[in-house]
Amino acid sequence: MATFDARDYLQQLPSHGCHLLVTFEAKDLQSEITMSNASLWRIPDLDVEQGHFQHQGFEGSLRLFLERVRLEILEAKHRYPEHTWKSFDDFLISLEQVLSGDSGMLTLEIRDPSGLSHVDAALEPKQTTFERSVRDDWALGVLYPRPTIQGHTAASVARWIRKSSRIVALTGAGISVESGITPFRSSDKKGEALWAEFDPTRMTLGLFNRDPTVQAEWWQLERKLMGELSKAEPNAAHQFFGMLEQQGKLHGVITQNIDSLHQKGGVPDSKMNELHGHLRRVICANQRSRLNPQPCGDGACDFEPIRFEDVEPTILLPTCPKCSAPLRSETVMFEQSMPEGAVESARAAVREADLLIVVGSTLRVAPANELPAEALRRGTPVILVNFDETRYDEQVHVLVRQPAGELFAEVSALLQRPEEEDEEVEVKEDVHEVVAETSTHAGTWDDGSEEEQLYGDDDVGD
Numbered sequence: 001m002a003t004f005d006a007r008d009y010l011q012q013l014p015s016h017g018c019h020l021l022v023t024f025e026a027k028d029l030q031s032e033i034t035m036s037n038a039s040l041w042r043i044p045d046l047d048v049e050q051g052h053f054q055h056q057g058f059e060g061s062l063r064l065f066l067e068r069v070r071l072e073i074l075e076a077k078h079r080y081p082e083h084t085w086k087s088f089d090d091f092l093i094s095l096e097q098v099l100s101g102d103s104g105m106l107t108l109e110i111r112d113p114s115g116l117s118h119v120d121a122a123l124e125p126k127q128t129t130f131e132r133s134v135r136d137d138w139a140l141g142v143l144y145p146r147p148t149i150q151g152h153t154a155a156s157v158a159r160w161i162r163k164s165s166r167i168v169a170l171t172g173a174g175i176s177v178e179s180g181i182t183p184f185r186s187s188d189k190k191g192e193a194l195w196a197e198f199d200p201t202r203m204t205l206g207l208f209n210r211d212p213t214v215q216a217e218w219w220q221l222e223r224k225l226m227g228e229l230s231k232a233e234p235n236a237a238h239q240f241f242g243m244l245e246q247q248g249k250l251h252g253v254i255t256q257n258i259d260s261l262h263q264k265g266g267v268p269d270s271k272m273n274e275l276h277g278h279l280r281r282v283i284c285a286n287q288r289s290r291l292n293p294q295p296c297g298d299g300a301c302d303f304e305p306i307r308f309e310d311v312e313p314t315i316l317l318p319t320c321p322k323c324s325a326p327l328r329s330e331t332v333m334f335e336q337s338m339p340e341g342a343v344e345s346a347r348a349a350v351r352e353a354d355l356l357i358v359v360g361s362t363l364r365v366a367p368a369n370e371l372p373a374e375a376l377r378r379g380t381p382v383i384l385v386n387f388d389e390t391r392y393d394e395q396v397h398v399l400v401r402q403p404a405g406e407l408f409a410e411v412s413a414l415l416q417r418p419e420e421e422d423e424e425v426e427v428k429e430d431v432h433e434v435v436a437e438t439s440t441h442a443g444t445w446d447d448g449s450e451e452e453q454l455y456g457d458d459d460v461g462d
């Protein structure tokens, strides 16, 4: 029986995934279906389905397909405890009825990100297409075209800035290091990291909501951070994006930081997408809100948020004057989901951008790690300013390993000179050509399915 591996056809993939809905009865069983192994298929009436890449794909008649399903179910049955066998038997009986023509209409649903599946037109399938997600691409092993030229200097960055008018920035801890903000995990592991001082496994939303000792520790951590923040000034990298805003070139800033330094550097709140919240306000843990989706109690408190600076500094654990629940900042704790809509609007911003600049994010955590792919798959240029190696190093248009403040000070200076002088700089710069190619090595990229984490691109705990 023919199998069908979508990864053998990466060079010919349709631009979209396909969704097929087929209703059939016994007389249709000779109709042909072709289903790639990237498909999720489901027969809701029989309560059976197989997920993407959980099968080998299929080419042949609907009858053969159902017979194969029957064999697989028979085989699977004996791997499960005896008390579950009845549900397998019920399914097998229903399937027998279909195969012997004693059943009415059934529905087969196929969702195939590869877009390669199709069925006999006689079955009159309802067919729609959908845009593959970055994760679909990664599962299939689709890589994006490499840029023909990769640059490595301020001049390359300046050139792309001149050409662009809808610039989106994605920033992580690395952009604020030169402003004196301690990263949550320093890449050199020299003990600067906050997690050397605080136990990250205790800083979960669940524990915070019920354990007063965790609440007190958490306040100690937040106050230490706030102490640093109140002294911190935006550096040249933050100011650079403020300048782009003044020039009308900034489409938005997506940040994993909670330090508000972008706003201090001149980016308006309306253009900020703070994936992990911020430390500007303090709310009641018993009030349900966008940044407190799981309140510690019934969520009904109506405490009006206050400024972090207005919390009495001598109290070990500040509580709500209305309901006595602990107060907390509008930041995302471990095991807390990102603010509602934040991920979707980050993806949308990147789709609308004509240049994506990633600064100081190690790109280890979703959804930040998917955003450069959102740009690259559309052919949008990406500039990556980062000390750590990432999966994107070979794919981006400009890769710079230099402190962000230092780099963007140079870029700002270059942009103040007339454009013609760019060429002089170009002669000196380290540009190497990369052979244009579309790599298609399945499995080169993992699926990046790590969970979202407390502020920052630090993959705590590894």
Ligand SMILES: [Zn+2]
Pocket: 284, 285, 286, 287, 301, 302, 303, 320, 321, 322, 323, 324, 325
């Ligand atoms: Zn309250």
